[in-house]
Amino acid sequence: MGNPVIELKLLDERLRQWGLPRYQTGLAAAVDLHACLDTPVVLEPSTAPVLISSGIALHMADSGMAALVMPRSGLGHRKGLVLGNLVGLIDADYTGPILVSAWNRNPPGGEPITIAPGERFAQMVFVPILRPEFAVVEEFSTDSSRGAGGFGSTG
Numbered sequence: 001m002g003n004p005v006i007e008l009k010l011l012d013e014r015l016r017q018w019g020l021p022r023y024q025t026g027l028a029a030a031v032d033l034h035a036c037l038d039t040p041v042v043l044e045p046s047t048a049p050v051l052i053s054s055g056i057a058l059h060m061a062d063s064g065m066a067a068l069v070m071p072r073s074g075l076g077h078r079k080g081l082v083l084g085n086l087v088g089l090i091d092a093d094y095t096g097p098i099l100v101s102a103w104n105r106n107p108p109g110g111e112p113i114t115i116a117p118g119e120r121f122a123q124m125v126f127v128p129i130l131r132p133e134f135a136v137v138e139e140f141s142t143d144s145s146r147g148a149g150g151f152g153s154t155g
């Protein structure tokens with residue numbers, strides 16, 4: 001079976017130069033998102049996140065997919081650029097601009113982060129979505145070996 005196709009709108013023509021969404025390597029799981037800015041944005045450490053448009057809109061319709069916006073590993077680990085919502089969930093029926101909540105997680109007094117127009121500042125991965133129905137019960141029909149143990153209960 002081939003890869004699914006979903007509709008994508010370019011909301012910012014500069015993406016044609018900066019780069020259309022594409023997988024950087026043959027088996028890459030995510031496409032990078034570009035910061036559609038007119039001027040650089042400086043994020044001071046530990047201040048409120050800033051919403052930055054990626055300049056694209058998607059219509060996943062009934063593809064059975066959703067998308068997740070995630071930090072880029074290098075920027076997150078080395079510079080402290082992460083997301084104000086930690087992970088962004090893009091619903092299949094959301095057709096507005098995909099926005100990225102850019103947050104400088106460095107502690108007060110740490111390094112500011114500058115995001116340049118066109119910079120690849122976040123990434124987006126597509127995931128299949130299951131939508132189970134819920135059968136409300138008083139007791140579960142089968143036991144499990146873990147039971148209610150969690151939060152480190154296995155040592």
Ligand SMILES: O=c1ccn([C@H]2C[C@H](O)[C@@H](COP(=O)(O)OP(=O)(O)OP(=O)(O)O)O2)c(=O)[nH]1
Binds near residue numbers: 087092094101
């Ligand atoms: O990082 C993000 C997260 C969300 N969205 C868009 C797509 C998503 O489908 C919509 C709503 O997101 P979510 O359901 O997480 O937000 P909410 O706070 O629960 O608001 P809503 O009442 O709009 O669902 O906002 C983005 O563009 N970027």
